[in-house]
């Protein structure tokens with residue numbers, strides 16, 4: 269029951285993933301059924317709490333907390349009413365008090381603290397859950413103070429490269445330009461990642477708050493959010509939230525009555541993976557072909573329209589309000605080594621319990637996949653896990669004890685990327701996956717450098733020949749050579765890291781290529 | 796194509812550009828406006844965008860061809876997009892693509908049209924824990940099967 273209204277509050281998520289498995293129909297059925305039974309309820313369309321395996325997760329607020337049921341199908345709604353779910357009654361779909369369920373209770377939700385809890389488009393709900401406190405605090409700080417706080421929290425970019433956010437912000441702060449920009453990278457092109465989307469759809473004000481604080485810190489008054497066109501729900505949520513923020517004078521020329529100004533605008537991508545690369549994104553924001561720029565100059569010095577620009581991922585910016593609210597030290601307390609704070613892992617692919625897992629850096633891959641994820645959805649053995657998106661390595665299960673942090677993954681030739689963890693069962697053929705990595709690179713290359721543009725096409729052909737058993741030894745040598753040229757001769761990580769999935773597939777699963785072993789050269793199983 | 800469309804488009808494009816009058820670079824947005832309005836970018840529109848944005852037609856054409864969202868021909872009345880990226884591959888998107896070809900006569904990889912339906916591949920819809928994923932006429936679907944696609948199409952073949 270909501271104390272203010274005495275109405276029973278029912279939560280049914282409105283994010284794209286929940287909708288993809290029927291959340292809209294479920295919400296509609298609940299309202300119809302309540303009306304039929306003469307019960308007055310209030311249905312709130314919240315964001316997803318991130319347990320995609322429970323979606324659509326229906327929650328009912330009770331005196332003991334929010335009780336959940338999931339995954340609910342429209343046909344289950346009748347039975348839910350019959351079992352008294354409005355009072356938290358037992359049903360085969362019950363998950364109990366959601367906050368106490370181990371899948372949630374074991375997480376450290378800092379950046380995602382409000383996601384799935386609040387009504388995404390309610391300013392008052394946001395404020396009731398601690399919203400805009402950080403912005404108010406930041407308005408009373410000087411720019412150096414904000415930058416220092418972010419720097420000493422240890423926050424690193426969550427978009428892939430892991431560059432320290434504080435250093436980037438300081439660089440922009442120290443430039444003297446009158447016009448600076450905050451560009452939020454919401455291109456989220458990596459397969460297996462959806463944290464940016466879920467945050468934008470479930471708690472858009474946190475991103476708005478983080479961007480505004482970034483603006484105050486570096487002296488920028490204009491923010492842009494570059495959202496991929498594949499995310500219409502996120503685009504709509506951000507646009508609505510920005511309108512509300514303008515209306516409530518949180519954004520605009522008098523941010524929370526401070527006399528400071530900050531505006532945010534949403535820009536939409538047009539179907540290009542490489543436009544997630546920051547300089548390609550800037551080109552695209554300038555209305556041009558999304559071709560990667562050479563660095564230097566760094567975007568922090570010469571970014572959008574040649575002006576100093578902070579480019580940060582959604583997760584990076586959305587972590588800032590928590591850091592300002594709770595202090596750099598509190599954030600720094602989470603994590604391990606040089607990977608501080610929490611990482612929003614995304615468990616995807618063939619997984620029994622996939623979704624959002626916000627945890628301190630240092631959790632093992634095994635804990636993610638076997639612990640939280642409970643293995644594959646098909647029930648077959650896990651063969652490999654691709655960590656870090658299309659440019660990340662395919663890791664074998666023998667690497668499952670690795671600590672999930674930037675340095676540990678780097679040390680085994682992998683990378684954390686945007687935190688995507690894609691699980692495959694034993695039926696996957698790794699030569700096919702390696703081929704796909706090359707084909708994807710060929711398809712998405714911006715075309716600026718030859719090793720990437722041409723090399724990826726040659727890579728596909730060469731893998732085909734190896735698999736077909738055609739001059740296997742020579743072609744293997746050629747493939748390894750090609751990987752080396754791509755690694756060394758590409759301007760950006762598109763061409764530069766495509767060899768990661770290819771070589772890790774080859775190294776860890778040579779049999780799938782028809783090869784016996786791969787030590788100090790190549791040996792053909794058929795030879 | 797109606798003869799009055801250029802005026803309408805011109806108005807739309809001009810509207811979307813005036814907002815950015817103080818900065819360059821509205822070519823992409825102008826093209827997006829045209830495509831949103833018409834479902835594709837007619838050849839003539841490239842000239843108009845060039846004109847209004849004050850850049851060469853070659854530059855507009857370069858932007859138009861760079862982004863995979865843009866198309867030069869009208870779309871079919873129904874569009875099916877199937878995710879073929881890694882996380883959906885792990886959930887059987889290849890088998891789904893085959894089933895769509897065999898049971899529905901739609902070739903996903905060829906961006907083919909069959910009657911009133913057109914199919915195309917897409918790389919990730921951000922629904923990677925509920926794959927395979929698809930979009931049918933702007934409706935996102937998870938745990939997709941041929942039956943679900945058929946239901947979303949509402950009986951259109």
Ligand SMILES: Cc1cc2nc3c(=O)[nH]c(=O)nc-3n(C[C@H](O)[C@H](O)[C@H](O)COP(=O)(O)O)c2cc1C
Pocket residue numbers: 424425426427428429430431453454455456457458541542543544545546547579580581582584585760761762
């Ligand atoms: C091919 C390619 C694609 C990328 N895609 C994204 C993306 O979708 N989202 C993102 O935030 N960063 C992406 N990046 C990383 C960005 O270039 C950049 O490092 C990041 O946006 C900086 O923000 P951060 O420091 O907060 O991570 C990509 C990089 C490359 C090379």
Ligand code: SF4
Pocket residue numbers: 542560712713714715716717718720721758759760761762763764
């Ligand atoms: S590596 Fe590929 S995507 Fe990156 S700049 Fe070179 S051609 Fe473009």
Ligand code: FES
Pocket residue numbers: 459460461878879880881882883884918919920921922923926928
């Ligand atoms: S890989 Fe298919 S939705 Fe992400």
